Structures are given as C-alpha cells and as structure tokens.
Amino acid sequence: MFEAIAFYLFSFLTIAMFYITVTTSQALYALSALAAGMIFISAFFFILGADFLGAVQIVVYSGAVMALYAFGMMFFDTTRDVKEKKGNKYLITGLATLAAILVVVIVSAPLIGENISAYYPMTEGAGNTQEIGMVLFTKYLVPFELAAVMLLVAMISGIVLAGKKMDLSLTLMSDREIIEMREEKNKKVLL
Amino acid sequence: METAYLIETVIKIVVVLLVFSALAGLGTYFERKVLAFMQRRLGPMNVGPYGLLQVAADGVKLFTKEDVIPQNVVAPIFKIAPVVTAATAFMAAAAIPFLPQFTIFGYTVHPIVADINIGILYILGVMGVGLYGPLLGGMASANKFSLISAARGAAVFISYEVVTGLSILAPIMMVGSLSLIDFNNYQAGGFGDWIIWTQPVAFVLFWIAAFAETGRTPFHLIANDHEIIDGFGTEYSGMRWGLFFIGEYANMFFMSFVIPLLFLGGFGDGSLLGALGLLGKMAFFFFFFLWTRAAWPDVRPDQLMWLCWKVLMPIAVLNILVTAIVLM
CATH class of the missing domain: 1.20.5 (Single alpha-helices involved in coiled-coils or other helix-helix interfaces)
Incomplete structure (x- = not known):
C-alpha cells in the first residue's frame, strides 16, 4: 500500500515539476523545477529497490543542473521573465x-x-552495486567502454577549447620558432 | 511487524530531528565560546550561567523577528531556499548509524533510520543537494552580493564534488561495500584496523573536501562577511535565515559523524566504550571545524578551484591507482 501511495505521489510531483519547467518563462523557476523533478525521479528507483541507481540519479543530476544554473546566471537576469520568441x-x-x-x-x-x-x-x-557491476562488465562492456572514451574525448576537447595557446604543438615547431615565442613572452612580462 | 517498524522509524526520525536541531543551536554557542577563548575574549556571558541561555535568547529573537520578503525577489524560490538547506541536511542523516545497536527494555534498537546498502553515496549526494539552498537564495535575492555568492556556490559545488567522490573511492574499493555499517565492521578489529592507516591520503583529501562541503572557514567563500556581506543570506531575516544556520551546523555534525565512521573505526565492536569513542571522535572533528575558523584565513574562489582541480584531484586519482595495484 505504501508503495502505491509513494508511486502516485512522486509521479504527480515529477510530472508537475516538468510541466512547470516547460511552461514557465522564468529561468529560475524552470531550473529549480528541473532540479526538483530530477531528484523526484530518484524516488522511483528507491521504490523499486534499485538504491544504487537512485543515489547516482541524485548525485549526477544535482551536479548537472548546477552547471545549467551557472549558464542561466551568465545569460539571463534570473529575477525577470525571459521574453520568448514564439x-x-x-x-x-x-x-x-x-x-x-x-x-x-x-x-x-x-x-x-x-x-x-x-x-x-x-x-x-x-548487493545492488555488485549486480550492476556484473552486468556492466559482461554484457554491456562495449557500450560502457565507448561511453568512457567519449567522455575522455569531450574532456580533452574542453581543455583545448578553454586553454590558451593549446592549438600550438611544441613537438611540431622548429627550435627557432620556439625561441621566438619565448622571447615574445618575455617581452610581454617586461612590459 | 509492519506497524511496529513504521512506528519505530517515525520515532527515530523525530528523535534525530529534535536532537540535531537542538545541537545546531548549541553548536553556535560552542562556536562563539571556542572562538572567544582562542581570541582571548569571554564570548557570551550575560544570559544564564556562562552565557548558556544565549541559545534560547537567539531562538526567541529568530522566531519573533518579522519575516521580510523584499520587493524585487522571486518570492517562491526565495522562500523555499532555506528549507532546502535544512531539509537536505536532515535527509542525509537518515543513513548515518549514530550509535551501535543497543537493547532497551528487551527491544533491540538500531540507531539508524534507514540501513540502505549504498549509505555513503546517498549521504554525499543528498548533502551535495544542500548547496542548492545558498544557490537558489542567492539567485532569487535580486541583490548583487547574493548573486556573487550564488556564482561562488556553483563553482565550489562543481569543484569539491569531484574530490569527495574520488577520495572516497579508494576506501570503498578496500571494503567492497558502500554501507557505513560495513565500513564500521571492516574496522571493528580495533585500533590497528582503522582505514586511516592504510588510506592516509584519502583521509586527508576527504577531510579537506568536508570543509568545502559544509562551507567552513578556509572555504567559507559563499558567505564571506568582509567581501560580500552575508552572501546568499543578505536579504534574509528571522527564521528563514535561521534555517540556513541550522542546515549548516547540522551538516557539520553529520560530517563529523561520517569522517570517523569512514576512516577512524566508527563505533568499533559496538560496546559502550566504542559508542563513547564515536561521540568523542565526533566532538573532536566538530571542534576542529571551529579551531580552523579561528586559526586560518579564507582562500579566494580561484584558489579553491585551483586547489580542487589541479592539486587534490590528481592526488586522488593517483591514490586510487596505487590502491588498485596493491589490491590486485
């Protein structure tokens, strides 16, 4: 009985939160409702006895939505309504x-x-965690490794995009060019 | 059976809520006294013996103060933000075994609200959600200082989560479980079995990250009084501001329970001495939070991010690698 009550309560809450996310024109409402909805979804995992996935849902999505907040902060005045082009x-x-x-x-x-x-x-x-590990490293090994490689690629490209002078490669440059670059750098420091 | 279990759980929840709300109040008293003694002052002295009733006076003030909602704030988010901080702090406590199991009037009591087998992951995840309180409060406040505080909050969150997760991974690999009870049983053999002797690096990293998690002094940058007034709390008054405080102090207490449970043997074999030992270790870690505040300056946000990403994270990864090689 408690399971049914919990299920209907959390499905109502989740749907309500995502409805707010879609319909509101206030960036802060949308982001907060999104975060709340993501966390309410973890309740379904807990009800089904998949504790590990529930906790991972909370950890991963609270961090992911936090990054969205940072973007929202940079792009909008979050205390005002966003004028949408409809x-x-x-x-x-x-x-x-x-x-x-x-x-x-x-x-x-x-x-x-x-x-x-x-x-x-x-x-x-x-336990829960061991079961996931067994499936992940037997049947789903290839998708799992592919996802890992993809994340690595994303991380490296992120570093290259954000870092300065990352498009230069010291191994491909001749000695003269490297010396010139160093002198230029020293000049900047002296100035 | 079902009804008995339900009643027992509800009683446990109420006890944890009441005890730690009261402790959070007392925590402010301890903090003032400890800071005062370290700075050669007396601290609160006038209300009650040694100023002990100062907590009650503060409570009366917070409860009776007018709850101001400024004009330009986003009211619903502004109102809900302090609740998020306080509620998540207490939700995280559900998976912490505060004492070994004991028998009272022939009834065995497990002093843990829900013994889920992924305890540590749940605790860290829900505590992490606690940082949404300052973030939402800061963004909804329509105040520039609050907004800076919210931006810092997001940066702190993204930086320290990595270190906590990676540092705790090496002990988890050794124990082979995510449950705090299993962690405790792994170290139940006594002083020599404590994980701190085999994982000193992970212990230090986790401890540092705990300061960022609770927002205590070396990393108190989301509410630095001398730079950004009270950060996210600038526009708050009365009990809403008090809820932020309760959340922060409850988090400090829960963190002080989690660190000994993970690294310092927890309550050991479950005897009375072990239980007192856990409380003693908890008291030491709580005191250390206050000690650091008296002794250390704050770091800048960029310094915290530099520390987390460029120093602590590589060390944590190396620690995992070494542990994995040794375990193989």
Whole structure:
C-alpha cells in the first residue's frame, strides 16, 4: 500500500515539476523545477529497490543542473521573465505532442509485444552495486567502454577549447620558432 | 511487524530531528565560546550561567523577528531556499548509524533510520543537494552580493564534488561495500584496523573536501562577511535565515559523524566504550571545524578551484591507482 501511495505521489510531483519547467518563462523557476523533478525521479528507483541507481540519479543530476544554473546566471537576469520568441503556437504544440507519443510507442511497443522479463537472474548474496557491476562488465562492456572514451574525448576537447595557446604543438615547431615565442613572452612580462 | 517498524522509524526520525536541531543551536554557542577563548575574549556571558541561555535568547529573537520578503525577489524560490538547506541536511542523516545497536527494555534498537546498502553515496549526494539552498537564495535575492555568492556556490559545488567522490573511492574499493555499517565492521578489529592507516591520503583529501562541503572557514567563500556581506543570506531575516544556520551546523555534525565512521573505526565492536569513542571522535572533528575558523584565513574562489582541480584531484586519482595495484 505504501508503495502505491509513494508511486502516485512522486509521479504527480515529477510530472508537475516538468510541466512547470516547460511552461514557465522564468529561468529560475524552470531550473529549480528541473532540479526538483530530477531528484523526484530518484524516488522511483528507491521504490523499486534499485538504491544504487537512485543515489547516482541524485548525485549526477544535482551536479548537472548546477552547471545549467551557472549558464542561466551568465545569460539571463534570473529575477525577470525571459521574453520568448514564439512562432506558430499550434504547430509547436502539435509537433511536441506527436514526438512525445512516438517516443512512448517506440519504447513500450517491444514491452507489450513480448512480455517483459528479466534477462539475468539475481545473484545470491550480491548487493545492488555488485549486480550492476556484473552486468556492466559482461554484457554491456562495449557500450560502457565507448561511453568512457567519449567522455575522455569531450574532456580533452574542453581543455583545448578553454586553454590558451593549446592549438600550438611544441613537438611540431622548429627550435627557432620556439625561441621566438619565448622571447615574445618575455617581452610581454617586461612590459 | 509492519506497524511496529513504521512506528519505530517515525520515532527515530523525530528523535534525530529534535536532537540535531537542538545541537545546531548549541553548536553556535560552542562556536562563539571556542572562538572567544582562542581570541582571548569571554564570548557570551550575560544570559544564564556562562552565557548558556544565549541559545534560547537567539531562538526567541529568530522566531519573533518579522519575516521580510523584499520587493524585487522571486518570492517562491526565495522562500523555499532555506528549507532546502535544512531539509537536505536532515535527509542525509537518515543513513548515518549514530550509535551501535543497543537493547532497551528487551527491544533491540538500531540507531539508524534507514540501513540502505549504498549509505555513503546517498549521504554525499543528498548533502551535495544542500548547496542548492545558498544557490537558489542567492539567485532569487535580486541583490548583487547574493548573486556573487550564488556564482561562488556553483563553482565550489562543481569543484569539491569531484574530490569527495574520488577520495572516497579508494576506501570503498578496500571494503567492497558502500554501507557505513560495513565500513564500521571492516574496522571493528580495533585500533590497528582503522582505514586511516592504510588510506592516509584519502583521509586527508576527504577531510579537506568536508570543509568545502559544509562551507567552513578556509572555504567559507559563499558567505564571506568582509567581501560580500552575508552572501546568499543578505536579504534574509528571522527564521528563514535561521534555517540556513541550522542546515549548516547540522551538516557539520553529520560530517563529523561520517569522517570517523569512514576512516577512524566508527563505533568499533559496538560496546559502550566504542559508542563513547564515536561521540568523542565526533566532538573532536566538530571542534576542529571551529579551531580552523579561528586559526586560518579564507582562500579566494580561484584558489579553491585551483586547489580542487589541479592539486587534490590528481592526488586522488593517483591514490586510487596505487590502491588498485596493491589490491590486485
């Protein structure tokens, strides 16, 4: 019974929060509602007994939305309404509804077609975290490693974009060019 | 069984809430006294013996003060921000075992609200959400100092989360579990089994990150009085401001429980001596928070980010590598 109460409570809260996120024209409301919705989603993981995923949901999304706040702070005056440029209202609503229905159908069709069943039996005596580790390093090893490589690429490109003179490579430059560059740098320091 | 469990949990929640709200109040008294003695002053003396009733006086003042909502603030967010800080601090406490289990009137009590098997991850995650309080308060305040404080809050959050996560990873690899009870049992053999002897680097890193997590002095940059008034708290008054304070002090107490549980043996084998030992260690770490405030200057935001990203994070990664090689 408590499970049902918790489920309906949190589904209502989650949907309400994301509704606010989409409809409001106040950047601060939208961001806060997004953060709250993300954290309410973790409740579903806890209800289903997937404690690890629930905690990871909180850790990851609280950090991610925090970065969004930083951007919001830089781009908007967050205490005022943002003036949105609205095109054809009906077209946007129609397309958005269609896309949402399509996503639901795509995800749920296989579930209805072949009755949903667990692929892997529970391992006796293994906790939540160990189970995820076992699946991640056996069946899903390749996607997992690919995601890791992608994140590494993203990190390196981020460093290159943000750093100064990262487009120069000392190994590709001749000695003379390096000496010239050093002298230029020294001049700047002296000035 | 179900009803008994429910009643027991509710009682535990109420006890934790009441005890730590009261302790947060007392924490302000301890802080003033400790700071005063370290600066050769007397601190609060006039209200009650040794100024002990100062806490009650502060409480009366905070509760009866007018709750001002300034004109240009984003009212709903402004009102909810202090609640976020206080609520998340107490939510994090749900997974902390405060004492070993004991029997009272023939009934065994586990002094932990919810023994979930990913305790430490949950605690750190929910404590991290606590920084949303200053962030939201600062951004909703329509005050330039508050906005600077919110920006610093976001920077601090993104920097220290990495260090906490990475530093705690090496001990987790050794114990093989995320539950604080398992951490405690791993170290139950006594003084020589404490994780601090095998993971001194992780201990120091986690301790440093704890200061950033609670926003205490070397990293008190989100509310630095001499630069940005009270930062996110500038526009707040009355009990809303008080909630920020309760959240901060409750977080300090919970952090002081978590550090000994992770690295210093926790409550050991669960005897009375072990329980008192945990309380003693907690008291030391809480005192250390105050000591640091009296002894150290604050760092600048860029210095904190430099420290977290360029010094602490590489050390933490190296520590994980070495631990992994040794464990293999």
